[in-house]
Amino acid sequence: MQRVLARGEIESLDHTSIPRLRLPVRAAVFSDRAARLRQLAQDSPLSGYLSLMAGLADAQHQGLKGCKPPGATDERIDLAQAHGMPPLQAVGWQRDAAWRGLLAALLEHMGGLSSLPPQAAQAVHDLQRRLHDAPGAVEAQADAILAELEEEVDAAAAPFIMAALQVYWTSLACDFTESALPVVTPHGVCPLCGSLPVASVVRVGGQADACRYLCCSLCAAEWHLVRVTCSHCENTKEVSYHAIEDGPEGIKAESCDACHTYRKIFYQEKVLGVDAVADDLASLTLDMLMGEAGYARASGNPLLWQHTQVEP
Numbered sequence: 637m638q639r640v641l642a643r644g645e646i647e648s649l650d651h652t653s654i655p656r657l658r659l660p661v662r663a664a665v666f667s668d669r670a671a672r673l674r675q676l677a678q679d680s681p682l683s684g685y686l687s688l689m690a691g692l693a694d695a696q697h698q699g700l701k702g703c704k705p706p707g708a709t710d711e712r713i714d715l716a717q718a719h720g721m722p723p724l725q726a727v728g729w730q731r732d733a734a735w736r737g738l739l740a741a742l743l744e745h746m747g748g749l750s751s752l753p754p755q756a757a758q759a760v761h762d763l764q765r766r767l768h769d770a771p772g773a774v775e776a777q778a779d780a781i782l783a784e785l786e787e788e789v790d791a792a793a794a795p796f797i798m799a800a801l802q803v804y805w806t807s808l809a810c811d812f813t814e815s816a817l818p819v820v821t822p823h824g825v826c827p828l829c830g831s832l833p834v835a836s837v838v839r840v841g842g843q844a845d846a847c848r849y850l851c852c853s854l855c856a857a858e859w860h861l862v863r864v865t866c867s868h869c870e871n872t873k874e875v876s877y878h879a880i881e882d883g884p885e886g887i888k889a890e891s892c893d894a895c896h897t898y899r900k901i902f903y904q905e906k907v908l909g910v911d912a913v914a915d916d917l918a919s920l921t922l923d924m925l926m927g928e929a930g931y932a933r934a935s936g937n938p939l940l941w942q943h944t945q946v947e948p
């Protein structure tokens with residue numbers, strides 16, 4: 637006899653069959669994002685901006701090819717397992733200075749784009765000079781960005797610095813051995829690097845089919861979270877879903893009336909090539925709608941540090 641199970645029931649049946657983590661794939665993570673950004677740019681009022689971000693993702697793809705920073709030591713893994721902490725914790729991590737080489741290459745790529753608007757060209761130029769004259773100041777900016785100290789972050793330079801840090805941590809995540817992950821890590825942050833998620837995606841295919849994954853804003857790892865659960869405070873009773881009337885398919889805002897925040901949730905069954913970072917950038921209208929409804933974003937987009945300045 638067969639019984640039809642609701643989605644929540646399926647997910648709670650056997651947790652061991654649902655992959656807990658989805659690690660990024662070195663060859664595809666940034667090239668897929670670039671392709672998705674270009675697709676989104678075709679039909680968007682933010683076309684120029686999204687194309688520019690596609691150029692940035694191209695540079696990240698190039699950077700990731702040759703990026704092999706040292707991973708977590710055995711002691712660090714042991715410590716993380718003993719305390720249930722993310723083993724690649726970004727805040728406080730001793731970055732190899734090679735990350736600044738990644739940033740320099742990325743800036744050179746961006747500086748060479750013919751479509752670069754004057755404001756962005758100025759930001760690239762300024763950052764190139766700072767990288768040369770005052771690398772310590774760039775390191776301090778990187779620390780502020782990773783710790784999400786918004787008041788200390790230079791919004792014009794941040795997307796480029798973050799892009800280089802993403803390449804660095806995505807490389808660490810690509811090479812991470814999943815068995816080294818602690819059994820339990822804190823709710824609401826990436827189990828690998830401890831950063832906040834940018835959004836979530838309900839995946840299709842294989843064992844992850846119909847399961848929801850939170851997408852890390854830094855290392856591009858994804859981790860499973862049962863659906864209809866607030867990704868911020870874990871509440872399951874006061875969660876609701878909002879979409880734009882006649883808006884694009886496959887995108888909603890998952891809000892919580894316990895903590896009054898929201899994050900976007902994308903449905904891969906509607907858009908196969910969905911990318912949390914790209915699709916989040918392309919859907920600022922939904923953010924405005926949620927702001928008007930009285931909800932705050934639970935976390936920002938890693939490539940955009942000017943949410944408060946976005947005009948309706």
Ligand SMILES: [Zn+2]
Nearest residue numbers: 826829852855
């Ligand atoms: Zn992460």
Ligand SMILES: [Zn+2]
Nearest residue numbers: 866869892895
């Ligand atoms: Zn909540």
